[in-house]
Amino acid sequence: MVLISPVQGQVKQGVYVITLDNPPVNAISISVRRGLISAVNDFEQSNAQVAVLVGSNGTFIAGADIHEFARTSDGPVLLDVVRVIENCKKPIVAALQGAVLGGGLEVALACDARIAHVDTVIGLPEVSLGIIPGAGGTQLLPRRIGISRAIDIICGAQRLSAEEAKHLRLVDSVVCSDILVAANLFARNIEHKSSVRDELVPNEDPALIDQAINRYTKLGRCRPAIAKAIDLIQAAARLPIEEGLVLESAAFLELRKSQEAQALRHLFFAEKTCRKPPQTKEVAPIPINTVCVIGAGTMGTGIAICLLDAEFSVMLLEQDKEALDKGEERIFSHYQKQVETGKLSPVEASKCLSHLLCSLNWEELAKADLVIEAVYEDMLVKQDVFKKIDQFANPNAILATNTSYLSVDKIALATTRPKRVIGLHFFSPANVMKLLEIVNAKQTCLETLHAVIAFGNRLNKYPVVTKDSFGFIGNRIYNAYRTQCEFMLEDGAWPEEVDAALVDFGMAMGPFTVADLSGLDIAWRMRKTQRKNQETRYVDILDTLCELGRFGRKTSAGYYDYTNGKKQANTSELVRQIIENASQRRRIKRRTLNSKHIQNRALLSMVNEAALLMREGVAQRASDIDVVFVHGYGFPRWQGGPVFWARQQDRQQLQSDIAGLAEHGGNSFVLADISILFESSP
Numbered sequence: 004m005v006l007i008s009p010v011q012g013q014v015k016q017g018v019y020v021i022t023l024d025n026p027p028v029n030a031i032s033i034s035v036r037r038g039l040i041s042a043v044n045d046f047e048q049s050n051a052q053v054a055v056l057v058g059s060n061g062t063f064i065a066g067a068d069i070h071e072f073a074r075t076s077d078g079p080v081l082l083d084v085v086r087v088i089e090n091c092k093k094p095i096v097a098a099l100q101g102a103v104l105g106g107g108l109e110v111a112l113a114c115d116a117r118i119a120h121v122d123t124v125i126g127l128p129e130v131s132l133g134i135i136p137g138a139g140g141t142q143l144l145p146r147r148i149g150i151s152r153a154i155d156i157i158c159g160a161q162r163l164s165a166e167e168a169k170h171l172r173l174v175d176s177v178v179c180s181d182i183l184v185a186a187n188l189f190a191r192n193i194e195h196k197s198s199v200r201d202e203l204v205p206n207e208d209p210a211l212i213d214q215a216i217n218r219y220t221k222l223g224r225c226r227p228a229i230a231k232a233i234d235l236i237q238a239a240a241r242l243p244i245e246e247g248l249v250l251e252s253a254a255f256l257e258l259r260k261s262q263e264a265q266a267l268r269h270l271f272f273a274e275k276t277c278r279k280p281p282q283t284k285e286v287a288p289i290p291i292n293t294v295c296v297i298g299a300g301t302m303g304t305g306i307a308i309c310l311l312d313a314e315f316s317v318m319l320l321e322q323d324k325e326a327l328d329k330g331e332e333r334i335f336s337h338y339q340k341q342v343e344t345g346k347l348s349p350v351e352a353s354k355c356l357s358h359l360l361c362s363l364n365w366e367e368l369a370k371a372d373l374v375i376e377a378v379y380e381d382m383l384v385k386q387d388v389f390k391k392i393d394q395f396a397n398p399n400a401i402l403a404t405n406t407s408y409l410s411v412d413k414i415a416l417a418t419t420r421p422k423r424v425i426g427l428h429f430f431s432p433a434n435v436m437k438l439l440e441i442v443n444a445k446q447t448c449l450e451t452l453h454a455v456i457a458f459g460n461r462l463n464k465y466p467v468v469t470k471d472s473f474g475f476i477g478n479r480i481y482n483a484y485r486t487q488c489e490f491m492l493e494d495g496a497w498p499e500e501v502d503a504a505l506v507d508f509g510m511a512m513g514p515f516t517v518a519d520l521s522g523l524d525i526a527w528r529m530r531k532t533q534r535k536n537q538e539t540r541y542v543d544i545l546d547t548l549c550e551l552g553r554f555g556r557k558t559s560a561g562y563y564d565y566t567n568g569k570k571q572a573n574t575s576e577l578v579r580q581i582i583e584n585a586s587q588r589r590r591i592k593r594r595t596l597n598s599k600h601i602q603n604r605a606l607l608s609m610v611n612e613a614a615l616l617m618r619e620g621v622a623q624r625a626s627d628i629d630v631v632f633v634h635g636y637g638f639p640r641w642q643g644g645p646v647f648w649a650r651q652q653d654r655q656q657l658q659s660d661i662a663g664l665a666e667h668g669g670n671s672f673v674l675a676d677i678s679i680l681f682e683s684s685p
């Protein structure tokens with residue numbers, strides 16, 4: 004078998020054109036590195052005086068091949084390629100389009116000039132993979148744009164437009180026309196080699212550098228890649244380039260093996276995987292252009308905004324005029340704020356709003372390809388609404404419920420078209436949160452499932468498919484986690500200790516801060532509907548708080564007392580008394596629980612529930628569970644998610660620690676065999 008190199012060189016009208024073709028994104032794999040070195044050598048031997056380096060597939064280079072990071076790499080490394088380009092005796096012009104990311108930008112910076120199509124996206128996002136630029140990025144970028152901007156771009160994993168990059172002198176010219184034609188013309192006028200590596204880091208006000216460092220120092224405490232990048236970028240000003248490059252290479256190789264890097268790589272692929280529809284037979288696509296959202300409350304309006312942002316035609320439907328007016332007002336003020344804060348131009352905001360229709364007339368429903376119900380979380384209410392939707396909606400329309408717990412199967416039975424009914428569980432605020440749980444109910448057909456996965460992708464969300472089961476993936480695991488945290492209150496911890504331990508682990512917020520923020524009354528209402536088993540360990544602290552009218556932050560009192568315009572959470576002596584009483588009733592001798600103990604119990608409860616969900620087939624893949632927790636529940640990205648965390652532990656020890664949870668959980672605890680989390684792939 005003859006292997007064709009992904010890099011080809013050819014003289015065209017006097018210019019040596021090096022074309023990189025490694026679909027889908029021209030990632031720099033070992034064969035690309037070999038091919039690039041060979042093409043540059045070939046160019047040096049040729050009669051052509053200038054070369055253009057261009058990528059196929061509408062893109063330049065999206066970086067080093069991430070698949071290779073888990074393996075020991077064969078030479079040559081990317082820095083060797085960069086050196087060959089820099090040392091080439093004749094100039095090379097980089098023709099940029101699509102993604103110019105990571106190693107792609109490092110290759111481009113090694114070239115003598117850069118011309119970019121206006122749609123190019125440029126950046127060094129390596130820290131989002133737990134690594135640093137490893138082929139000169141930390142040394143070349145500050146030489147061209149200064150330390151403070153380099154810190155922002157590298158540590159913030161910023162992605163620049165072609166125009167922004169031109170402003171920073173990272174590209175020489177921006178064009179709207181065919182990039183290869185433009186680069187060929189541009190190349191003909193290049194006479195000399197001009198290398199970024201020979202430049203000196205520009206002088207800068209030290210205060211600006213300090214400010215840039217301060218912006219990332221806190222993050223750098225739990226993110227080694229960010230801390231290292233700051234050091235290396237500063238070193239660029241002190242050290243000769245070759246010394247800086249040696250330090251950079253060593254740091255890159257070290258970080259590549261780190262747990263943070265492994266976690267972030269795992270999520271990179273998990274996020275791509277969840278976006279793909281099931282690989283079954285071909286299905287006929289159901290186009291979705293017009294969406295009707297029923298219910299103009301906080302959730303309904305959040306969903307409407309996220310649809311408008313993605314340029315869908317949106318109808319917001321209500322039965323109640325006052326509620327509709329309020330919802331409409333909320334949407335308008337959202338876009339007004341976007342304009343005031345410079346996030347959208349007035350033209351962009353009006354364009355979004357021009358696709359919105361607010362109505363009380365249910366006959367409008369007939370125009371929708373997809374109807375999303377976002378009304379009160381109550382089975383009877385939802386079934387009534389679905390009967391009505393079924394009556395008015397187009398017979399081919401997909402009907403979705405935004406329930407967060409209730410059975411989609413049961414809701415579907417209220418309609419005459421259960422195969423077109425599905426769950427779309429948005430997370431609040433729906434226009435911000437990236438997670439979308441798709442509840443594939445028993446009768447949902449494949450066409451409907453495929454259509455809503457495509458819909459989720461168009462919203463730029465992570466559409467994780469789950470089976471219909473109480474709480475789906477996210478809330479089911481969150482319930483187990485929160486319940487374990489409640490047990491810890493009775494066992495001896497205070498809310499602030501549990502919250503602090505979990506924030507220390509990296510959770511965006513502790514469970515009691517979250518509960519106060521989302522309102523304790525919602526959980527209280529839900530608990531009342533669930534039958535309590537006498538054998539089950541049930542912590543009634545939340546019920547007592549609600550009986551006292553302590554519904555959380557909105558009432559200035561919940562697990563905490565709130566002062567300073569509800570911003571400041573303070574320990575409540577009354578809550579401590581309520582907790583102590585609860586321990587006494589259960590005859591528990593309170594003891595101090597340290598941070599590690601709290602973190603472990605909380606994580607073990609998540610892992611146990613994750614294994615149960617996999618065994619029951621509620622989650623399709625273990626990696627989906629991690630996507631759900633990172634994007635819906637504030638699990639720290641650099642810890643990879645509960646399943647990734649579990650896979651880093653000793654399996655037998657983990658299983659026995661989980662068995663130990665039963666001691667705290669009483670009869671309600673269902674012990675899972677966690678092997679499924681280790682054996683399933685991804």
Ligand code: 3H9
Pocket residue numbers: 027028030065066067068069070080081082102104105106107109128129132135136137138140255275276
């Ligand atoms: C680096 O460069 C280190 C160097 O400094 C030093 C080295 C020494 N490798 O996102 P999409 C795949 S680190 C391998 O759905 P989009 C992706 O898995 C790298 N594969 O498309 C998917 O495959 P599949 C720094 C990659 O249009 C397919 O491409 N670079 C890579 O929404 C399509 O991806 C980055 O961090 C890669 N580097 O977005 C850039 N990139 O179809 C990361 C993508 O099998 N990538 N794939 O699932 C991105 O940001 C986006 O993928 C991109 C395209 C904007 C390029």
